[in-house]
Amino acid sequence: MTGYRDPSGKALTDYPRPSVAVDTAVLTIADGALSVLLVDDARDGSRRLPGTFLHSGEVLADAVRRSLADKAGLAGLEPVQLQVFDALDRDDRGWVLSVAHLVAVPAPLLRDATLMPVTDAGPLAFDHAEILELAVARLRADYAEHPDPWGLLGNGPFTLLELERLHRVVAPERPGRKDTFRRLMEPQLIDTGEVEHGTVGKPARLFAKSHGDS
Amino acid sequence: MTGYRDPSGKALTDYPRPSVAVDTAVLTIADGALSVLLVDDARDGSRRLPGTFLHSGEVLADAVRRSLADKAGLAGLEPVQLQVFDALDRDDRGWVLSVAHLVAVPAPLLRDATLMPVTDAGPLAFDHAEILELAVARLRADYAEHPDPWGLLGNGPFTLLELERLHRVVAPERPGRKDTFRRLMEPQLIDTGEVEHGTVGKPARLFAKSHGDS
């Protein structure tokens, strides 16, 4: 904008520029399975991840939030950037870079959306299957060591059994006994002092997430 | 390019598009310290990481290779993508997204370049100090568990002592005795059967990297 010219004598605006999009894997738990929010592709009826083109003067995270507000009524999210997908033929409309993002939200916030289990999401438009795979791997890695780092349980206190069921859904392959799980997670939680009631068996203690355990 | 219009009626080309740049932290070992390649900024004499604007029809990794070929005569590298930096005010020339990359190369390939220790690189243009910090953290993480994953030792066989010295330079904080280091790394290496000669003390075995230990 200042008349700057690079070493080859070209001004900044002389370069053809790509369109930049954001595409987001919105993960949640639905029907006891890790699931992803999909939208119908406007072009050919196939399915894709929600996304949008980056607008002028907009930051990537804001573009993600805008696309999710438009397409799923979500607000107040903190998307995490995964990776840029830049294959030249990834979008037949032209030259489009996509910055893939990940967000996870508690299921109740997605009541009327199209959700599909991540293991059976079917064919997706563009390279969105690859983005989804990356997002799931990242989520599983995040859940391996820490209690519900993405807040899929919502804000209320929870039982260790509820937490363990969540973690097993996120990463089904990990066996591990309940006592091992407890000894790993309990030191990272805050004991609210409350107990659950109205259930069968010994009442379970209720825990809350400690602030700052990523 | 096909006259496609999105739900709001805009064609793909109607959106203002950002310039997209790549900036690369080129890391190496110089004078016994982990060092980074810097170039002089054409505008104000400050220093910056080598980078370039993405050209039309070019993939990010190719833009990185082009910028490094131009500025340091390097070829045949495999850059790794780190993260997109998208702050609106990060470049006073206009709206520029930067995709940060990391590359590591053996020192001999950088003989006539400007190298600075990463701990004392001085002030850098744009947000390049942040990119450098990210790159160093990534390199250190990669070196924590695996023998020279970035090939800083070059192609020839090497001694476990040489490997350990390299790892200590990359991550100076890790103490650890030599036997611990050996027991961690040796199973990931191939014993060439050769030994070093002409040195003081018991001759050391020469190892090579096994193909596919990331």
Added chain:
DNA sequence: CGAATAGTGTCTCTCAGACACTATTAT
């Protein structure tokens, strides 16, 4: 009481880290 769930004592196995020892070369 029995069923069901919560929570813990404890054993074992593995492994990182440390120490100390042995091995092999040059001078």
Added chain:
DNA sequence: ATAATAGTGTCTGAGAGACACTATTCG
């Protein structure tokens, strides 16, 4: 022999995982 470096046997402590036991509630 002595210095110097390479390489290994072994002890220890921490921690993951498994098993079995105790604890507390409801019906």
